[in-house]
Amino acid sequence: MRSTLISGLAAVSLATTLAACAPGTSESGSGADAPAPSGSVDLSSFKGKKITYLYFTDGPDEAATRSLLKEFESKTGGTVDLQIVPFADLQQSLQARLSGGNAPDVARLADLAPFKDELMDLSGVVGADYADQFLAGPATAMKDGDKIIAVPNDLxxxxxxxxxxxxxxxxxxxxxxxxxxxxxxxxxxxxxxxxxxxxxxxxxxxxxxxxxxxxxxxxxxxxxxxxxxxxxxxxxxxxxxxxxxxxxxxxxxxxxxxxxxxxxxxxxxxxxxxxxxxxxxxxxxxxxxxxxxxxxxxxxxxxxxxxxxxGGKYTVALSQSKEPEMAAALVQFLNSKESQATMDAASMWLPTRNDLIEGKGVTYPDRQADMEVFTADVGxxxxxxxxxxxxxxxxxxxxxxxxxxxxxxxxxxxxxxxxxxxxxxxxxxxxxxx
Structure with a gap:
């Protein structure tokens, strides 16, 4: 059944670097029809800029998330404000912020359905074939028609x-x-x-x-x-x-x-x-x-x-973002092969990327055999x-x-x-x- 799950998906190499496929300049906008950023951009263009990341934590993932955000800040010269809310309050909090015109730039979500009309289309950033880098199951929710609206962050x-x-x-x-x-x-x-x-x-x-x-x-x-x-x-x-x-x-x-x-x-x-x-x-x-x-x-x-x-969680960029290029760049960075491997090992998460499932997988610091049981059940x-x-x-x-x-x-x-x-x-x- 594992071959059925990922049939037709070729193993892919290391995720394209941010410098090669980070989004370019686009007009900021709000609402579902805001233009998606496209093209490429020098990461130094984010220097001095700030975005917000609305997040809920499952526990050990918080420290790993903060570490990755520091790495992103070091690469870009920008700042990411990590805003943590309890999972039980996430949906209500995000809905209130969207209604009030105070949307975060990036968010971690477990349920995409209530917010589909507010999610940025990332297809111009990551490319039409981006979903092929991920397991077919988690990738099911990535698309809304031809749009790529979310990236599966963990399974x-x-x-x-x-x-x-x-x-x-x-x-x-x-x-x-x-x-x-x-x-x-x-x-x-x-x-x-x-x-x-x-x-x-x-x-x-x-x-x-x-x-x-x-x-x-x-x-x-x-x-x-x-x-x-x-x-x-x-x-x-x-x-x-x-x-x-x-x-x-x-x-x-x-x-x-x-x-x-x-x-x-x-x-x-x-x-x-x-x-x-x-x-x-x-x-x-x-x-x-x-x-x-x-x-x-x-x-x-x-x-x-x-x-x-x-089940799993998704990383999304909100179409109300005032810094859509930087927001999309962060979504892609958090879901690169290196970032997912780091995050999964520290948090005992399962990866969503083909190159982490099909290759040697994630090396966990503890309880490797237990995590391999869950990985095997994916198939x-x-x-x-x-x-x-x-x-x-x-x-x-x-x-x-x-x-x-x-x-x-x-x-x-x-x-x-x-x-x-x-x-x-x-x-x-x-x-x-x-």
Whole structure:
């Protein structure tokens, strides 16, 4: 499936230097129709200029980001004002600034859909073939028609962690591959042997639940805003999870106490109250620092199909930027081969560039084997999951998924009704996104 994911994409050499393809002078403007910068420019033209970078941090990435920005400033003689906001406030903050005519020049986003009309077209800067430098999945969201509006900055991959100490005490081998049924059986055996609160912990997240839907053979949305949910397969996935909650394998209180709001289950895993935790690669850095027990990342379990579910962040330039040339240059700089390799190693991120996935990859300072597990699952993850997460209707659909699943957990409806309601909710999310 890895060859399917990146078929037709040739490995590329080192990213073109800023001096060769940095944007040239263009008239500053605002709004979606502001002209994109094009041509080339001497980087010294940025000397004394200042741009802002609206950013949210996942933790260890902040120091690496500041280091890269200093390097950019050294190359250009300009200044980048890094403005950090909590992830929960990012969308509201950016919308307010756009409405007030005070947009940042560059931003880090997880969801492009609400801001598509405000993003600068970078195609004149980076070239028409720029998307070919990136994995086909993450590159799905780069374009809006012929425009290149975003660059995938990092890739996330959902997947499980196991407490190897608890597995060893229970006499259960740590898997190198496993089916869904084998994962469930192992979780129950390790839970019983160690008398832990749960066997499996999973974040309360539509994104994480989408991992299970995909493994059972379906996604919620596809290309061209289509509703792709297979109700029968969704029913089977939902029923499997609800059964595990009802028999105590997955903690029920965790799902009920916080309603339908996102909640991470990492504290349950760190407290050694669940031997298996379904989350994603961004936890590696935290666990390397905080876990006081043996643990490791393992491949996703296979039901009808294998792999996890992707996500990621994007670097964008805003069309309201008063320094569009410098803004576009920063976006390109942050996503060069060298910059991504530096950032990924420091932050335990997965790269989006072909030359970092297909070559020797990223050398991480710690937990290399765990990161390679997630990297390998990139190639096992079906292509339609990338179409799903790139859809402007995915965010709203994911919210509906959590809300309807919470009703099933509370015993208010069965799995079939949950899948039916989810299908209708996806239709509404698609209609709203249009």
């Amino acid at each position: 996330t991959m959902n997947g499980p962690f196991v407490n190897t100490d608890l597995f060893e005490k229970a006499g259960v081998p740590v898997p190198t591959k496993w089916t869904w049924d084998e994962m469930v059986a192992a979780a129950k055996k390790v839970q019983a042997a160690n008398k832990t609160e749960a066997g499996i912990a999973i974040d309360k997240s539509g994104h994480r639940l989408s991992t299970i839907l995909s493994q059972f053979g379906t996604t919620m949305v596809g290309k061209d805003l289509t509703n792709t949910l297979d109700e029968a397969k969704a029913t089977k996935a939902i029923d499997s999870l609800v059964t595990l909650i009802e028999d105590g394998t997955i903690p029920k209180d965790f799902w009920i106490e916080s309603g339908s709001k996102y909640k991470g289950a990492n504290e349950i895993f760190l407290a050694q109250q669940a031997p298996i935790y379904i989350s994603g690669n961004w936890q590696v850095a935290q666990f390397a620092d905080a876990a006081k027990f043996g643990w490791k990342a393992v491949p996703n379990a296979c039901a009808e199909r294998c792999g996890g579910f992707p 096992e993850t079906p292509e339609d999951t990338y179409d799903a997460v790139a859809s402007p209707a995915f965010g709203a659909s994911a919210t509906v998924l959590v809300e309807e699943f919470a009703k099933a957990v509370a015993g208010q409806q069965d799995a079939a009704t949950t899948a039916k309601n989810l299908k209708a909710g996806i239709d509404q999310a698609i209609a709203d996104s249009k």
